[in-house]
Amino acid sequence: MSDDLRDEVAGLAGELRHARRALGHDVEHLDPSPPRTAEDVRTWFDTTRDRILAVLREADPDQAAGLLAEVWPVVPVDADAEWCRRLYDVGAGLAPALPTSTTLATALRGAARALRARGEHRLAVAAGILELAIHRRRDDDPDATAAALADLAVTQRARGLLHEVVDCLEEALEVHLRHGRPAGIARSLTELGAVLLEVGRLDPAIDHLTRADRAFTEVRDAVHHAECLALLGRGRQLAGDRAAAHRAFNRALALLIGSDDPEARRVRGLAVSLRSLSEEDGHDELDQQAEGEPEPGQDA
Numbered sequence: 001m002s003d004d005l006r007d008e009v010a011g012l013a014g015e016l017r018h019a020r021r022a023l024g025h026d027v028e029h030l031d032p033s034p035p036r037t038a039e040d041v042r043t044w045f046d047t048t049r050d051r052i053l054a055v056l057r058e059a060d061p062d063q064a065a066g067l068l069a070e071v072w073p074v075v076p077v078d079a080d081a082e083w084c085r086r087l088y089d090v091g092a093g094l095a096p097a098l099p100t101s102t103t104l105a106t107a108l109r110g111a112a113r114a115l116r117a118r119g120e121h122r123l124a125v126a127a128g129i130l131e132l133a134i135h136r137r138r139d140d141d142p143d144a145t146a147a148a149l150a151d152l153a154v155t156q157r158a159r160g161l162l163h164e165v166v167d168c169l170e171e172a173l174e175v176h177l178r179h180g181r182p183a184g185i186a187r188s189l190t191e192l193g194a195v196l197l198e199v200g201r202l203d204p205a206i207d208h209l210t211r212a213d214r215a216f217t218e219v220r221d222a223v224h225h226a227e228c229l230a231l232l233g234r235g236r237q238l239a240g241d242r243a244a245a246h247r248a249f250n251r252a253l254a255l256l257i258g259s260d261d262p263e264a265r266r267v268r269g270l271a272v273s274l275r276s277l278s279e280e281d282g283h284d285e286l287d288q289q290a291e292g293e294p295e296p297g298q299d300a
Contacts, residue, residue, distance in 0.1 A: 016070035061097040065104040072110030105134040128152035142179040186215035190228040206235040226252040230271040249275040
């Protein structure tokens with residue numbers, strides 16, 4: 001690489017970090033510079049986008065991947081569609097040269113999110129699949145692989161393809177099982193149960209949520225366990241077992257006693273609203289029965 005190109009890459013990287021900071025991103029190791037506004041960033045982008053593509057095409061693969069990771073977070077939602085496609089093509093073209101690069105994986109995640117925000121779901125899926133391929137080849141960080149699958153599931157949901165969402169969640173579950181990650185197992189089972197419940201597959205939904213309930217006994221995660229139980233209660237309610245439904249709702253609420261963080265409040269609201277749906281059907285006597293019955297594994 002020539003000195004001129006090396007300087008151009010370094011200069012563009014610095015400009016991108018300043019632009020990201022102006023947009024609210026947490027950027028470390030940033031040299032002092034007058035702060036930019038979001039409006040300044042947009043003006044800078046409009047006058048620099050052709051240069052961005054030119055530098056990316058000339059840079060070596062590792063440097064191009066690093067620049068891409070900085071570029072995608074500052075691409076405006078209404079940026080020109082053809083320009084975004086060309087930027088995606090740069091990243092896709094780097095994949096054969098950098099088959100295990102975590103930097104390129106980060107860039108592809110940024111691409112998927114930016115493209116998804118634009119409604120470019122097909123390209124977002126393609127970027128997500130390329131990112132996932134990197135983590136599959138490395139197979140050394142189950143959390144990173146599961147995170148890639150979770151982001152791909154978000155894109156598939158945006159496309160309305162819930163069967164593809166299920167496929168992503170099932171693979172995430174396999175990753176956690178293979179690496180012996182109890183927290184990931186419990187959460188993946190819960191997420192799978194939630195989607196299966198959403199599409200009306202009650203029996204497998206209840207099965208996954210019941211397995212998640214058991215898995216949470218090895219994990220100290222009251223909020224997510226409560227969410228699992230709230231969903232399990234909804235599944236039991238829809239299946240007609242209102243006593244079991246109320247037991248699950250009550251267990252969920254008991255786990256959240258004293259919890260006041262936003263996530264706990266969200267799950268508490270979920271449990272209360274689902275239990276209210278059951279009570280509106282006029283089954284007060286079952287509510288009393290549920291509250292009076294022992295939990296599984298307890299003596300009567």
